[in-house]
Amino acid sequence: DAGVIQSPRHEVTEMGQEVTLRCKPISGHDYLFWYRQTMMRGLELLIYFNNNVPIDDSGMPEDRFSAKMPNASFSTLKIQPSEPRDSAVYFCASSPGGRGARNEQYFGPGTRLTVT
Amino acid sequence: GNSVTQMEGPVTLSEEAFLTINCTYTATGYPSLFWYVQYPGEGLQLLLKATKADDKGSNKGFEATYRKETTSFHLEKGSVQVSDSAVYFCALGNQAGTALIFGKGTTLSVSS
Numbered sequence: 201d202a203g204v205i206q207s208p209r210h211e212v213t214e215m216g217q218e219v220t221l222r223c224k225p226i227s228g229h230d231y232l233f234w235y236r237q238t239m240m241r242g243l244e245l246l247i248y249f250n251n252n253v254p255i256d257d258s259g260m261p262e263d264r265f266s267a268k269m270p271n272a273s274f275s276t277l278k279i280q281p282s283e284p285r286d287s288a289v290y291f292c293a294s295s296p297g298g299r300g301a302r303n304e305q306y307f308g309p310g311t312r313l314t315v316t
Numbered sequence: 317g318n319s320v321t322q323m324e325g326p327v328t329l330s331e332e333a334f335l336t337i338n339c340t341y342t343a344t345g346y347p348s349l350f351w352y353v354q355y356p357g358e359g360l361q362l363l364l365k366a367t368k369a370d371d372k373g374s375n376k377g378f379e380a381t382y383r384k385e386t387t388s389f390h391l392e393k394g395s396v397q398v399s400d401s402a403v404y405f406c407a408l409g410n411q412a413g414t415a416l417i418f419g420k421g422t423t424l425s426v427s428s
Contacts, residue, residue, distance in 0.1 A: 204359075231414065242420045243360075243405070255414065291359055303348050303409035303416055307359035 204308035206292050212314045218280040221311045224273055225294030233305060234267055234277050235291040243291075249275065250297070282315045289313070318343040322406040322419035329396055329426050337391040337422045339380075339406035347409035349373075349382050349389040350416065354403045363391075363404070396426045 205224040213219055225232045233248040247257040252269045260267070264283070269275040279286055289312050293305040323338040341349065348367045352360040364373030369384035378393045391404060406419040 233415065243418050245415065245418075248415055250414065293360075297414070303350070303413060304362060304365065305360075305416055307352075307361070309359045 204292055204294055204306055206290075206308035206311050208311060209309065210312045210314075212316065213282055214316055215283055216281045217315075218278065219282045219286075219313060219315075221277040221290050221292075221313070223275045223277070223292030223308060225275070225292070226296075226306055227273065228296065229294035229306075230297040231295035231305075232269060232275050233293040233295070234275070235293065236288045237291060237310070238288045246277070279313075282313075284315045287313055287315050318347060318408055318410055318417055320406050320408050320417055320419045322404075322422055324420070325423040327422060327424045329424070331398055331426055331428050332395045333426075335391070335393040335396045335400075335424065337404055337406075337424070339389045339391065339419060341387050341389065341406075341408050343387070343408060344411055346384075347411075347413070349380070349409075350407040351378070351380055351389070351391050352405040352407060352418075354405065354421070356402070360405060396424070398426050398428050400424060401426045 207222045231250050234246040236244045246259045247267045249269045267277045289310045291307050291310045293307045295305045320341045350365045351363040353363045354360045364375040366373040366382035369382050372381045380389050380391045403421045403423050405421045407416040
């Protein structure tokens with residue numbers, strides 16, 4: 201299995217621009233998570249989906265952030281407009297769910313976003 | 317709600333030293349407990365897990381025991397290597413069993 205795939209790996213953009221981060225979860229996993237990691241705030245859960253449906257988006261910082269999961273093999277996290285304080289590493293993770301592997305998450309390599 | 321607290325770093329050790337990273341939790345019920353490791357420039361990787369009280373998770377020489385009486389899940393390794401230098405995260409399942417709650421991470425630096 202290729203694991204969780206994220207693209208792009210690095211993104212540099214100017215303030216005010218729209219940014220779209222992409223994630224392909226592990227095939228067969230029912231849960232998908234978006235995290236943000238910064239030195240100041242550590243690892244933060246932004247939103248997660250179960251069977252393509254958003255379950256908890258309480259970690260989404262503000263309306264500039266949106267996430268979608270149109271099908272079981274693809275999700276996007278969009279920031280519009282972007283601001284310098286959005287600079288961070290964004291991780292996608294997926295989980296098989298189910299009692300046997302309850303909670304166990306597999307992380308992608310991350311997208312390093314720099315907003316200038 | 318469920319929460320986790322882990323010792324702050326950085327932890328600096330010499331090669332072959334004994335490692336302990338403390339992790340305590342607050343939880344309703346009996347959540348699964350995890351240690352994840354993040355090497356520089358990479359995503360988090362599952363290191364080990366335990367799903368019930370007194371379970372011991374182990375992997376790559378690391379061990380942690382699910383202690384219900386002390387609500388702890390301390391990570392230990394008998395002899396660390398330079399290649400173990402990374403950030404270690406303790407985590408537990410949320411009440412619904414659908415997501416993880418992570419600690420703030422502990423940076424380990426091992427020198428030769």
